[in-house]
Amino acid sequence: MQKMASYFKGLADGNRLRILNLLFHGELCGCDIQYVLNVSQSTASRHLSYLKNAGLVLDRRAGYRVYYRLVQSGDPEIAQLFEYLVMTLSKDKVSKADMRKLREAIKDGACTVSEWKPLSGLAARNLQTKGV
Amino acid sequence: MQKMASYFKGLADGNRLRILNLLFHGELCGCDIQYVLNVSQSTASRHLSYLKNAGLVLDRRAGYRVYYRLVQSGDPEIAQLFEYLVMTLSKDKVSKADMRKLREAIKDGACTVSEWKPLSGLAARNLQTKGV
DNA sequence: CCTCTTTATGCGTTTACACGCATCGACAGA
DNA sequence: TCTGTCGATGCGTGTAAACGCATAAAGAGG
Numbered sequence: 598m599q600k601m602a603s604y605f606k607g608l609a610d611g612n613r614l615r616i617l618n619l620l621f622h623g624e625l626c627g628c629d630i631q632y633v634l635n636v637s638q639s640t641a642s643r644h645l646s647y648l649k650n651a652g653l654v655l656d657r658r659a660g661y662r663v664y665y666r667l668v669q670s671g672d673p674e675i676a677q678l679f680e681y682l683v684m685t686l687s688k689d690k691v692s693k694a695d696m697r698k699l700r701e702a703i704k705d706g707a708c709t710v711s712e713w714k715p716l717s718g719l720a721a722r723n724l725q726t727k728g729v
Numbered sequence: 730m731q732k733m734a735s736y737f738k739g740l741a742d743g744n745r746l747r748i749l750n751l752l753f754h755g756e757l758c759g760c761d762i763q764y765v766l767n768v769s770q771s772t773a774s775r776h777l778s779y780l781k782n783a784g785l786v787l788d789r790r791a792g793y794r795v796y797y798r799l800v801q802s803g804d805p806e807i808a809q810l811f812e813y814l815v816m817t818l819s820k821d822k823v824s825k826a827d828m829r830k831l832r833e834a835i836k837d838g839a840c841t842v843s844e845w846k847p848l849s850g851l852a853a854r855n856l857q858t859k860g861v
Numbered sequence: 862c863c864t865c866t867t868t869a870t871g872c873g874t875t876t877a878c879a880c881g882c883a884t885c886g887a888c889a890g891a
Numbered sequence: 892t893c894t895g896t897c898g899a900t901g902c903g904t905g906t907a908a909a910c911g912c913a914t915a916a917a918g919a920g921g
Contacts, residue, residue: 598743598823605746608737610909611730627868637911642869647908661867661918674817681813685806691730742879759898769881774899779878793888793897 600652604678607651611691612636613644614682617667618692619699620654621683624666633698732784736810739783743823744768745776746814749799750824751831752786753815756798765830 608614615634619625631641645665648654653675657664670676686692740746747766751757763773777797780786785807789796802808818824 598746598821601746601817601821602741602743605737605740609734609741611734614730614733614737638868640910663868677813677816681809684809685733686730689730689733770898772880795898
């Protein structure tokens with residue numbers, strides 16, 4: 598019961614739902630998530646922290662990046678929850694826009710799924726985000 | 730997206746999950762919910778309020794009681810969410826205990842589903858709850 | 862060692878819960 | 892109208908969350 602509440606606490610925020618929606622696409626590093634959501638770095642990091650603590654997301658360090666991924670169905674309850682989320686979020690307007698933005702970013706050289714071209718599009722995008 | 734987050738906010742608390750679990754049984758008045766959860770009256774009332782505002786629960790006044798029920802699938806997203814909850818909560822230890830307590834209460838004369846025996850077991854239970 | 866990129870965290874501010882106590886308001890029945 | 896039962900709400904307290912800014916920490920690569 599407390600575990601269930603913890604899962605739902607993790608989902609009880611628009612930004613975190615957007616993050617999960619992106620992670621259904623696959624493993625992502627923090628900077629790409631920050632870029633798509635267009636929030637401050639600390640906000641992105643903290644939301645990822647909450648998702649980890651809620652037991653919904655795992656992370657993995659690779660160099661100076663950290664890659665985040667969904668917990669892989671240790672729990673049947675989580676697996677079914679993710680099924681529900683995929684089904685529901687896929688119809689959402691914001692989710693669709695985020696996915697488009699993510700695909701664009703990947704095409705331009707984001708650092709997804711460990712096969713990133715280092716420091717190509719990313720640095721430029723960060724400058725852009727900061728309005729420089 | 731914001732609507733989804735609102736639903737999950739409604740579910741992000743153990744007591745509210747317990748309430749929803751009870752409401753899967755059917756319409757219930759506030760006093761019975763308070764009795765089963767064994768929380769203060771204000772706590773029960775406020776949680777019911779949150780569930781209403783989250784768009785998960787409806788209420789109906791009948792005399793000096795208010796009956797609460799689940800929103801009936803106006804939204805396919807809610808219907809599927811409830812399906813998930815029924816499936817998941819039914820396996821939970823606390824949920825099972827609550828359901829047992831509710832059935833006992835109904836047998837003893839609680840005011841469920843509009844066919845209540847007025848003021849029989851209920852007043853006694855309230856005194857009991859208050860430790861008198 | 863120094864610098865750059867990425868991520869985590871301390872700080873302050875604001876808002877939202879969570880809880881019980883006490884009280885008010887709504888209603889039914891005498 | 893008076894009383895009893897229910898439910899909502901104002902109040903105070905304590906905790907947690909959300910956000911950005913600034914800074915530290917981790918790692919890569921000169």
